[in-house]
Amino acid sequence: MIVDAETWADRWRHDYLDDVRSQLEPGHDKRAELTEQVVEFIAAWFDKVDDMDAYGPDPSPETVQHLQTAPAETGRSLESILEDLDLAGESGIYHPSGGHMSYIPNSGMYTAALGEFLAASLNRYTGVATAAPGFTAIEHGVVKWLTSLFELGDEASGLLLSGGSMANFTGVVTARVAQLGDDFTNGVVYVTSHTHHSTAKAARLAGFRSDQIVAVGVDSDLRMDIDHLNSLIAADREAGKEPFLIVGSAGTTDTGTVDPLDALADVAQREEMWFHVDGAYGGFFQLTERGKARMPGLGRADSIALDPHKGLSIPFGVGALLARSESQLVEAHQGRGAYLRDEDTYVGLRDIASLGPELSRPFRGLSVWLPLQLHGVGAFRDALDLSLNLANHAFKRLSSINGVQARWAPDLSIVAFGFDDDDLGRAAWQAVNDDGRAHLSPTIIDDRFILRLAILNRRTSFDHVDQAIDIIEKTLIG
Numbered sequence: 001m002i003v004d005a006e007t008w009a010d011r012w013r014h015d016y017l018d019d020v021r022s023q024l025e026p027g028h029d030k031r032a033e034l035t036e037q038v039v040e041f042i043a044a045w046f047d048k049v050d051d052m053d054a055y056g057p058d059p060s061p062e063t064v065q066h067l068q069t070a071p072a073e074t075g076r077s078l079e080s081i082l083e084d085l086d087l088a089g090e091s092g093i094y095h096p097s098g099g100h101m102s103y104i105p106n107s108g109m110y111t112a113a114l115g116e117f118l119a120a121s122l123n124r125y126t127g128v129a130t131a132a133p134g135f136t137a138i139e140h141g142v143v144k145w146l147t148s149l150f151e152l153g154d155e156a157s158g159l160l161l162s163g164g165s166m167a168n169f170t171g172v173v174t175a176r177v178a179q180l181g182d183d184f185t186n187g188v189v190y191v192t193s194h195t196h197h198s199t200a201k202a203a204r205l206a207g208f209r210s211d212q213i214v215a216v217g218v219d220s221d222l223r224m225d226i227d228h229l230n231s232l233i234a235a236d237r238e239a240g241k242e243p244f245l246i247v248g249s250a251g252t253t254d255t256g257t258v259d260p261l262d263a264l265a266d267v268a269q270r271e272e273m274w275f276h277v278d279g280a281y282g283g284f285f286q287l288t289e290r291g292k293a294r295m296p297g298l299g300r301a302d303s304i305a306l307d308p309h310k311g312l313s314i315p316f317g318v319g320a321l322l323a324r325s326e327s328q329l330v331e332a333h334q335g336r337g338a339y340l341r342d343e344d345t346y347v348g349l350r351d352i353a354s355l356g357p358e359l360s361r362p363f364r365g366l367s368v369w370l371p372l373q374l375h376g377v378g379a380f381r382d383a384l385d386l387s388l389n390l391a392n393h394a395f396k397r398l399s400s401i402n403g404v405q406a407r408w409a410p411d412l413s414i415v416a417f418g419f420d421d422d423d424l425g426r427a428a429w430q431a432v433n434d435d436g437r438a439h440l441s442p443t444i445i446d447d448r449f450i451l452r453l454a455i456l457n458r459r460t461s462f463d464h465v466d467q468a469i470d471i472i473e474k475t476l477i478g
């Protein structure tokens with residue numbers, strides 16, 4: 001058959017496009033095969049979650065090097081890639097393990113991971129509402145549910161970000177713009193030495209000097225000292241400075257302590273300052289009766305940082321910033337460009353890009369919305385309640401052990417305690433981590449060694465707590 005030049009060119013183009021595309025776009029059957037391999041890998045992982053130790057051995061230098069191998073020009077099998085992933089997962093903290101009670105735990109959630117898979121697969125753009133109004137509506141719906149949880153009022157708004165650090169950053173920037181405008185050289189931010197470092201980091205990123213971030217003293221329960229705050233504000237005003245932001249903690253990282261939020265809100269109101277609450281660890285306890293009762297005044301904040309990837313067990317990568325006034329968020333974050341529409345609302349939905357620092361962003365809302373819809377709010381409330389119960393149980397047991405100084409009854413679900421002898425305390429910590437079933441991380445308060453049981457992983461059980469305390473008790477007895 002003789003093929004004319006035009007047909008030949010057509011065929012060549014078709015084959016060429018096919019060749020290029022097929023390399024990156026597996027067809028229906030191949031997609032199913034790859035997905036099945038991944039699903040099997042995940043199933044095997046979840047099957048062993050309940051029996052997992054909390055910590056794996058350090059990786060060898062060869063493993064570290066192997067895992068940094070540059071990609072080759074041609075691809076390799078998914079099987080061999082998953083083998084590498086298995087290898088990579090052997091070391092470090094096993095976050096899904098119920099024995100993980102160090103730092104701030106996050107168990108993760110299979111159904112939220114499905115939400116992420118769906119979001120990434122559909123790959124719809126949620127930076128501006130016109131691009132995906134339905135998806136944007138879903139995400140705004142999640143944020144609305146959150147603002148109603150704290151009764152922030154009809155003008156309230158917010159957005160999902162990558163974590164608590166970005167939520168604190170967005171809160172600080174919003175406060176700076178609302179309170180100080182363009183000249184913020186004299187502004188002062190008030191925190192305590194127990195406020196998470198991400199707030200001071202946020203203030204520095206927002207352009208403040210270190211001397212503009214002031215640590216207020218704490219009382220014997222480690223809560224911000226209101227009298228000291230008042231005197232610092234008065235002295236700073238006297239010196240011509242502009243006190244503009246008070247940051248309270250709804251659960252500090254070290255001890256889970258809740259600052260006197262109601263009293264802080266009073267000071268902020270009287271002084272016409274912004275009141276930001278870092279609820280990255282503890283904010284979601286608002287879902288529980290006891291948690292809500294322990295955080296009075298939280299709903300009076302101008303902005304609140306939350307971490308669904310802590311309190312709701314959503315996989316890492318989802319924080320939230322809520323603000324009492326959407327217009328103040330917009331004032332601080334709206335951006336303009338000839339390539340954008342003039343309006344930043346569409347069918348009543350505000351562009352999420354106008355509320356925070358990101359333009360392109362993942363559709364984070366799905367990994368929160370899907371499990372909330374699927375399991376219902378009550379399931380999350382029960383999990384948080386369980387953490388409160390476990391913390392009470394741990395505190396009672398620790399209080400009765402000779403050599404343990406259980407000075408602070410837990411406000412929420414972190415139990416922090418000292419020892420008569422710091423060296424013995426260190427030995428107890430080492431013994432728990434060496435055993436491997438639990439993983440704990442300590443801190444230092446007033447130059448003393450403090451150990452913590454940070455309970456937030458919904459797989460943590462009475463057995464996990466008891467076996468860690470048994471080891472501590474045994475070490476102290478000698």
Ligand SMILES: Cc1ncc(COP(=O)(O)O)c(C=O)c1O
Pocket residue numbers: 104162163164165166168196198251252253278279280281282307319
């Ligand atoms: C109280 C508090 N705030 C902020 C953060 C920072 O959150 P992220 O790690 O999600 O950035 C943490 C992290 O543990 C925290 O405990």
